[in-house]
Structures are given as structure tokens and as C-alpha cells.
Amino acid sequence: VRIPEDIKVTGCDNIEASEYCIVPITTIDTYSQKFIDTAVMSIIKKTKNKKVRRMNCIEPDIIFRQSTE
Numbered sequence: 001v002r003i004p005e006d007i008k009v010t011g012c013d014n015i016e017a018s019e020y021c022i023v024p025i026t027t028i029d030t031y032s033q034k035f036i037d038t039a040v041m042s043i044i045k046k047t048k049n050k051k052v053r054r055m056n057c058i059e060p061d062i063i064f065r066q067s068t069e
Helices: 016-020 032-047
Strands: 010-012 026-029 061-063
Touching: none
Parallel strands: 010 026
Antiparallel strands: 026 061
């Protein structure tokens, strides 16, 4: 099977290794660290009885690489 001629490959979470594969893999960056940071800050605020702002949607990005070209 040849990539991307026979099959297209897409990953998720934009892990660093996806860029360094034999055929660099297209991936979706969901900004996991941003979600984690926001959640932790919300928990800290809640434990201090502070008002927690409602979390907005964080739009993912597609990082195009050779596995889908």
C-alpha cells in the first residue's frame, strides 16, 4: 500500500512524532494542552469559591502533511 497514492492517513492530537514519520502524517490539532490548562484553572478557582467562566469551544486545526497530499 502506498501513502498517499492508495490510502490517505490522518492522525489526531498533532503528536510530534507525526511530523517525523517516513511519510509525515496529516493530523488534527485539538489543542489538548489548552483544554487541560483551562480545566485546571477552573478547578483552582472553584476551590477558592471564585466565579468560573463558562468554557468556550476551541476550534481544532488540520495540519496538512504528505500522508494526504
